Amino acid sequence: MRLKLYHVPAMVVLFVCAAYSTLAQIAPAATQSSNHFAAGVGVSGYDLDDKSDYLQGFLLGGTLWIDYKLPFMPGFLSGLGLEAEARDLNYGRFSAISTNLRMDTASGGMTYHLNHYVKFHPYGKYMMGFGNVDYGKTPNPITSHPFQETRTITSVGGGVDYRISQNLWARAEYEYQFWPNFWKQPITHIHGPSLTPQGLSVGVMYHFNHRH
Numbered sequence: 353m354r355l356k357l358y359h360v361p362a363m364v365v366l367f368v369c370a371a372y373s374t375l376a377q378i379a380p381a382a383t384q385s386s387n388h389f390a391a392g393v394g395v396s397g398y399d400l401d402d403k404s405d406y407l408q409g410f411l412l413g414g415t416l417w418i419d420y421k422l423p424f425m426p427g428f429l430s431g432l433g434l435e436a437e438a439r440d441l442n443y444g445r446f447s448a449i450s451t452n453l454r455m456d457t458a459s460g461g462m463t464y465h466l467n468h469y470v471k472f473h474p475y476g477k478y479m480m481g482f483g484n485v486d487y488g489k490t491p492n493p494i495t496s497h498p499f500q501e502t503r504t505i506t507s508v509g510g511g512v513d514y515r516i517s518q519n520l521w522a523r524a525e526y527e528y529q530f531w532p533n534f535w536k537q538p539i540t541h542i543h544g545p546s547l548t549p550q551g552l553s554v555g556v557m558y559h560f561n562h563r564h
Contacts, residue, residue: 390419392523394555398441400455401547411455412444415553417523419463431465435477439553454486455549457529459507473521476510483531485547503531503547513557521557526550 394415421433441455459481466474483505511525531547 388421388423388560390417390421390521390557390559392417392419392521392555392557394523394525394553396439396441396551396553397444398455398549398551400453400549410444411441411453413439413441413455415439415555417555417557419557421465431467431475433463433465434460435463435479436460437479437481452487455483456486457481457483457505457507459505465513471515473513473515474510475513477508479507479509479527481505481507483529501534503534505532506530511553516556519559519561521559523553523555523557525553527553 394417395412396415397410397412400409400411416438418436419433420435422429425432436458437460438458439456459479461477461479461481463475463477481504482502484500484502486500507527507529509525509527511523513521513523515521528550529548531549533545534547
């Protein structure tokens, strides 16, 4: 009789442990933390254009990122996401055309993250948006539009996010931009009609946890 009394609490403990183990495997699918939204800021340095004597040089400035990971994507599509990006290059300027040169871009597009690693998430992206080059008080000597040029632009890039803490990630990124038909008048020392800035950005991203 005493042996049976000992069996009862032992069976209860085993039942509780089994139930807890089962819930630990099933319940997280409904309650796990998911980082669908992320926002961050960074510092960027861009080479304006290696084909032009007028816009050779570098500009420095700030970058803003807003990322959204697409939920419920199957298999290899689970790394797909959306990104909005804004950049203002207004410092460290050096250009033969203007000491007040400024370049602003705003774009959005698709991203793909490789989430196989815990701390490292490499990614690539394709973006479309608008870009504006402001020459300050110096007119553009090549085109008929003084002071500034605005274009629809596309860009490709890639980088890596590195986990610093649960919510905070460091980001390093390379981007290549394509500004079509920027040089409207053919000129001998400009090889091609397009403006092709490229540069590096480093910054931090904050991932907002969401229970689902």
